[in-house]
Amino acid sequence: MTTSTQIKGYVEEIGRRARAAASVLANAPTSVKNGALLAMAQSVEKEASSLIAANRVDLQAAEKAGIGASVRQRLAITEKTIREMSEGLRQVVSLADPVGEVLGEWDRPNGLKIRKVRVPIGVIAMIYEARPNVTADAAALCIKSGNAVILRGGREALNSNIALSRLLQRAAANAGLPEAALQLIERVEHRVVSELLTLNAYIDLVIPRGGEELIRKVAEISTIPVIKHYKGVCHVYVDMAADLSMAESIVLNAKVQKPAVCNAAEALLIHEGIARSFLPRIAARLREKGVELRGDPGARAIVPDMKTATEKDWGCEFLDLILAVRVVKDMDEAIAYIARYGSHHSDAIVTSDKIAAERFLREVDSSAVFWNASTRFNDGGQFGMGAEIGISTDRIHARGPMALPELTIYKYVVTGSGQVRE
Amino acid sequence: MTTSTQIKGYVEEIGRRARAAASVLANAPTSVKNGALLAMAQSVEKEASSLIAANRVDLQAAEKAGIGASVRQRLAITEKTIREMSEGLRQVVSLADPVGEVLGEWDRPNGLKIRKVRVPIGVIAMIYEARPNVTADAAALCIKSGNAVILRGGREALNSNIALSRLLQRAAANAGLPEAALQLIERVEHRVVSELLTLNAYIDLVIPRGGEELIRKVAEISTIPVIKHYKGVCHVYVDMAADLSMAESIVLNAKVQKPAVCNAAEALLIHEGIARSFLPRIAARLREKGVELRGDPGARAIVPDMKTATEKDWGCEFLDLILAVRVVKDMDEAIAYIARYGSHHSDAIVTSDKIAAERFLREVDSSAVFWNASTRFNDGGQFGMGAEIGISTDRIHARGPMALPELTIYKYVVTGSGQVRE
Numbered sequence: 001m002t003t004s005t006q007i008k009g010y011v012e013e014i015g016r017r018a019r020a021a022a023s024v025l026a027n028a029p030t031s032v033k034n035g036a037l038l039a040m041a042q043s044v045e046k047e048a049s050s051l052i053a054a055n056r057v058d059l060q061a062a063e064k065a066g067i068g069a070s071v072r073q074r075l076a077i078t079e080k081t082i083r084e085m086s087e088g089l090r091q092v093v094s095l096a097d098p099v100g101e102v103l104g105e106w107d108r109p110n111g112l113k114i115r116k117v118r119v120p121i122g123v124i125a126m127i128y129e130a131r132p133n134v135t136a137d138a139a140a141l142c143i144k145s146g147n148a149v150i151l152r153g154g155r156e157a158l159n160s161n162i163a164l165s166r167l168l169q170r171a172a173a174n175a176g177l178p179e180a181a182l183q184l185i186e187r188v189e190h191r192v193v194s195e196l197l198t199l200n201a202y203i204d205l206v207i208p209r210g211g212e213e214l215i216r217k218v219a220e221i222s223t224i225p226v227i228k229h230y231k232g233v234c235h236v237y238v239d240m241a242a243d244l245s246m247a248e249s250i251v252l253n254a255k256v257q258k259p260a261v262c263n264a265a266e267a268l269l270i271h272e273g274i275a276r277s278f279l280p281r282i283a284a285r286l287r288e289k290g291v292e293l294r295g296d297p298g299a300r301a302i303v304p305d306m307k308t309a310t311e312k313d314w315g316c317e318f319l320d321l322i323l324a325v326r327v328v329k330d331m332d333e334a335i336a337y338i339a340r341y342g343s344h345h346s347d348a349i350v351t352s353d354k355i356a357a358e359r360f361l362r363e364v365d366s367s368a369v370f371w372n373a374s375t376r377f378n379d380g381g382q383f384g385m386g387a388e389i390g391i392s393t394d395r396i397h398a399r400g401p402m403a404l405p406e407l408t409i410y411k412y413v414v415t416g417s418g419q420v421r422e
Numbered sequence: 423m424t425t426s427t428q429i430k431g432y433v434e435e436i437g438r439r440a441r442a443a444a445s446v447l448a449n450a451p452t453s454v455k456n457g458a459l460l461a462m463a464q465s466v467e468k469e470a471s472s473l474i475a476a477n478r479v480d481l482q483a484a485e486k487a488g489i490g491a492s493v494r495q496r497l498a499i500t501e502k503t504i505r506e507m508s509e510g511l512r513q514v515v516s517l518a519d520p521v522g523e524v525l526g527e528w529d530r531p532n533g534l535k536i537r538k539v540r541v542p543i544g545v546i547a548m549i550y551e552a553r554p555n556v557t558a559d560a561a562a563l564c565i566k567s568g569n570a571v572i573l574r575g576g577r578e579a580l581n582s583n584i585a586l587s588r589l590l591q592r593a594a595a596n597a598g599l600p601e602a603a604l605q606l607i608e609r610v611e612h613r614v615v616s617e618l619l620t621l622n623a624y625i626d627l628v629i630p631r632g633g634e635e636l637i638r639k640v641a642e643i644s645t646i647p648v649i650k651h652y653k654g655v656c657h658v659y660v661d662m663a664a665d666l667s668m669a670e671s672i673v674l675n676a677k678v679q680k681p682a683v684c685n686a687a688e689a690l691l692i693h694e695g696i697a698r699s700f701l702p703r704i705a706a707r708l709r710e711k712g713v714e715l716r717g718d719p720g721a722r723a724i725v726p727d728m729k730t731a732t733e734k735d736w737g738c739e740f741l742d743l744i745l746a747v748r749v750v751k752d753m754d755e756a757i758a759y760i761a762r763y764g765s766h767h768s769d770a771i772v773t774s775d776k777i778a779a780e781r782f783l784r785e786v787d788s789s790a791v792f793w794n795a796s797t798r799f800n801d802g803g804q805f806g807m808g809a810e811i812g813i814s815t816d817r818i819h820a821r822g823p824m825a826l827p828e829l830t831i832y833k834y835v836v837t838g839s840g841q842v843r844e
Contacts, residue, residue, distance in 0.1 A: 420675035
């Protein structure tokens with residue numbers, strides 16, 4: 001038997017088990033799913049020391065391999081990570097079960113009664129990078145929404161993920177769910193991923209989480225539907241009619257509150273009518289916070305000591321304390337700029353002009369558009385949805401924060417009294 | 423310049439024009455879209471003779487090429503096709519515009535107001551086979567839902583599609599929509615399709631319509647999301663507690679009313695407790711209608727002169743007057759059989775037992791499940807949604823009939839008063 005046949009067999013067996021588990025999960029009562037999630041939370045707490053020990057093996061290997069400090073930090077399981085994982089699991093218990101929700105109900109003239117009912121998607125494969133806490137978070141959201149999940153974490157976190165997934169599996173099984181409700185791919189060969197991404201018979205949806213390159217590769221290889229969480233090149237446009245202190249606090253928050261995330265602002269657009277009064281003051285505040293500004297000629301005419309932005313800076317996701325700055329002639333130019341350079345993620349306007357705001361909200365084609373609020377609010381928790389699996393940049397199924405309902409689909413349940421079609 | 427560079431340039435230019443048209447369409451008022459659809463309907467009627475003439479060229483070429491009568495029949499544009507196309511266009515005018523619908527609206531404790539609003543998907547590529555009326559139907563549904571559409575019809579229908587798409591374009595443009603709201607791919611090279619299916623920058627969704635092989639190929643090649651309309655292997659399960667005359671009319675309807683469509687029944691499952699009384703009578707009725715029965719040993723024990731079903735018959739989409747017949751021990755066996763051999767499309771139970779029915783409706787995982795009604799009702803028109811673009815067998819975005827709302831997605835519109843994230 002060749003290795004590639006072995007790998008195919010290994011992945012298929014996982015798929016088959018996931019499919020069988022999915023049909024049990026689809027009909028599992030909320031109480032059983034919640035019981036499993038609680039047991040999983042308790043197990044993470046109880047087994048903290050063995051998780052940390054397994055993680056130490058990964059951390060040492062990473063250090064030996066010369067992996068950088070920031071990746072090792074994301075890889076680390078600490079007391080705090082343990083607490084966050086168990087809190088995350090408990091939080092999902094408190095969220096409403098989406099399965100069975102009636103999305104619509106109507107009668108037809110021939111007497112048929114039609115109900116549109118939420119059901120799980122089925123089997124979801126998650127492909128992600130270093131952070132082992134994704135293992136617990138993704139398992140919780142998939143299980144609560146009635147889906148079986150196949151997890152494929154980063155190679156650097158393999159020991160941690162094996163320890164974690166096994167204890168989660170045991171806890172779920174003891175609480176009455178199928179063990180295969182969650183399964184980890186324990187083989188590290190690259191080939192595993194391409195087998196997984198073409199296992200259409202057993203997998204219904206693939207969700208990659210990580211860098212742009214990983215996501216693009218998954219989307220290219222996969223013959224299974226993929227929901228993508230690409231980058232956020234987010235803008236704040238400060239309109240002529242903006243309240244300047246409000247604009248100041250929104251721009252600051254959007255840029256510096258957490259610069260390394262997808263809903264942080266990467267570019268500031270300022271209406272030329274207020275640029276002379278607003279730009280010097282916001283530039284000073286941003287620089288106090290350590291932000292490097294890269295401006296167009298219009299911006300540099302007002303604040304000459306900022307760097308000149310190059311073409312590469314427009315549309316760049318810096319994920320850092322860097323901000324591209326541009327003075328625009330009017331809102332037309334702002335909207336056209338965002339359409340050209342943005343990533344349709346999160347964009348904001350600051351203005352007191354209701355008509356201008358409404359136009360911006362309508363014409364800017366992003367997963368979330370904000371009027372007088374920070375782009376940082378594009379988030380499942382901030383929107384009140386509870387935990388999220390990511391912020392989708394796709395234009396089908398789910399757009400913006402993906403929480404429990406976004407991990408479901410629906411079916412039509414039709415009740416008749418002998419109707420036939422003419 | 424090589425041909426492949428030319429083709430790439432040709433397809434990209436179409437994509438670019440579609441994207442530009444999409445941003446106009448996204449904000450087009452309902453009245454303008456309806457005006458365009460009416461103008462398109464009038465134009466189809468007025469230009470009927472030139473459409474029929476263009477179609478004659480295709481029909482003659484098809485005959486010369488030895489293409490079979492059934493394909494040529496689907497290819498033909500007759501007075502009746504003209505009427506159906508123009509009626510189809512007018513019907514879409516009468517449907518509610520999904521764009522702008524508020525799907526949800528809530529306030530956050532910090533005062534943010536969140537609205538979830540329907541918006542178009544963007545640019546949709548339709549890839550389909552011989553029937554030229556799909557050109558008009560797909561254009562109408564995409565335009566009404568605010569999407570630009572790129573059409574790639576079958577090579578056999580090229581002359582017809584060129585004539586049709588040009589007159590539809592002219593009518594739409596005269597009514598104030600961008601000409602590129604609909605565009606036909608006029609080049610016939612296979613290469614065009616692979617360029618189209620990887621044009622991620624300009625196309626948001628691909629919908630193939632046609633045989634299983636076409637759909638599978640599109641799903642394999644495409645790096646753009648695809649919504650698939652695969653086959654329907656639909657079942658009617660006649661339970662022990664069924665009203666037998668109701669069961670008779672439902673089985674007959676599901677099988678013979680239109681056997682060549684995806685929601686027609688392909689297999690009949692009968693509870694062994696009523697098989698002796700029900701099977702002879704339904705077999706006689708089905709045979710009167712010309713249906714060939716292929717039974718398992720249990721069915722043949724009761725009606726010995728039916729053909730023996732082979733393994734290939736279970737799960738087969740006959741699309742013809744053929745029905746697989748099986749006697750099952752109980753509902754468990756029926757549900758397990760449907761899970762194994764069905765295609766999750768449309769499945770029905772006939773029973774007077776409410777508890778049995780509810781279990782069947784819950785556990786059978788199909789886009790539509792029916793209790794005491796024919797599977798033939800799984801249809802956009804029959805569900806009251808108006809025209810449909812197909813019946814999705816996918817498990818994300820849209821499942822079952824895809825009408826106007828299923829051609830949209832949403833965005834979040836957030837209104838604040840200076841909120842920033844802590």
